[in-house]
Structures are given as C-alpha cells and as structure tokens.
Amino acid sequence: MAMHLTQPLLWILAGAAAGIATLLACGDDTPGAADAATCDCQGFEPALTAQRVYRVRQVFPVITGDDSDTESTFVSCKSGDVVLGGGCYVFVLSNVTTPNKGPTVISPPNYPLQYSFPTHFHDSDGKVTGTAESWQCGWGAPNPRDPDVRLEADAICLDLKPD
Numbered sequence: 001m002a003m004h005l006t007q008p009l010l011w012i013l014a015g016a017a018a019g020i021a022t023l024l025a026c027g028d029d030t031p032g033a034a035d036a037a038t039c040d041c042q043g044f045e046p047a048l049t050a051q052r053v054y055r056v057r058q059v060f061p062v063i064t065g066d067d068s069d070t071e072s073t074f075v076s077c078k079s080g081d082v083v084l085g086g087g088c089y090v091f092v093l094s095n096v097t098t099p100n101k102g103p104t105v106i107s108p109p110n111y112p113l114q115y116s117f118p119t120h121f122h123d124s125d126g127k128v129t130g131t132a133e134s135w136q137c138g139w140g141a142p143n144p145r146d147p148d149v150r151l152e153a154d155a156i157c158l159d160l161k162p163d
C-alpha cells in the first residue's frame with residue numbers, strides 16, 4: 001500500500017518544485033539573483049516603471065476669424081507607443097479690464113466638449129494598424145471666437161520599447 005502512494009506523492013512534489021522555480025525565475029523576491037527590473041525572459045513585457053509612462057500636451061490657440069462650428073485636434077504619443085488615456089481642456093487666459101470700471105468678470109467660455117477619445121491609426125484600406133496612438137479632442141465653438149481662451153489636449157502614453 002505504501003508503494004502505491006509514494007510515486008504519486010513524488011510527482012506532486014516534483015511538479016510543485018518546478019512551479020515554484022518558474023515563478024521565482026523572474027520575480028522580484030528571488031534572493032541574490034534576478035529580479036523583475038533585470039529580468040530578460042523572452043516574450044515577457046518589460047517592467048512597468050515611471051520612466052515608461054509620459055505625458056504629451058498640445059496647446060491650440062483659438063483663431064478668431066474661423067467660421068467653423070467646431071475646434072478639433074489630436075495629440076500623439078511617440079511613434080510605436082500606446083496611449084493609456086488623455087484629456088481635453090479649456091482655459092480662460094486673462095480677465096479684461098475696462099478703464100474706470102475695473103476688471104470685467106468673464107463667464108466660463110462657451111466651448112463645450114463634444115468628444116474625447118483615443119484614436120487608432122489606419123492603413124490605406126481603412127484597417128486599424130495597431131493600438132491607440134493618440135488622443136482626439138473636439139469642442140463646440142461659438143462665433144465670434146473668444147481670443148482669451150486656450151484649448152489644450154493631453155495624452156498619457158506608455159513607451160512600449162524602453163531603452
């Protein structure tokens with residue numbers, strides 16, 4: 001009876017030892033050897049570090065003579081990187097001062113956000129070529145335009161091929 005239990009128990013222990021060795025091979029708790037920051041295992045994502053995540057900001061001046069109903073733009077990550085998120089903003093640049101009356105209060109600018117989303121680049125056939133690589137922004141624009149307004153778009157990017 002003892003003979004029949006010994007062999008399966010050895011297989012279970014050998015499997016457990018192999019599993020633990022595999023998990024520790026590129027873990028950051030391996031004593032004295034490799035850790036996640038120096039792991040060079042083939043086919044694995046490089047360690048996610050603060051240096052791999054970066055922000056790209058683009059400022060778009062309002063053109064007062066433009067007659068279109070929208071202001072739209074996009075901000076891109078470096079070629080080959082992926083966008084993790086983004087945002088679209090409207091800022092009032094300054095208050096207007098009227099002589100003998102003091103500063104005039106400016107109400108929030110009438111540039112409602114119409115869309116804010118990641119965009120994918122496409123090939124000549126219209127097929128998506130990969131991951132999202134930019135952040136698209138679109139605002140409704142009043143006519144006439146307010147020259148004291150600044151529109152900004154941000155993209156939070158991930159460097160897919162760190163040095």
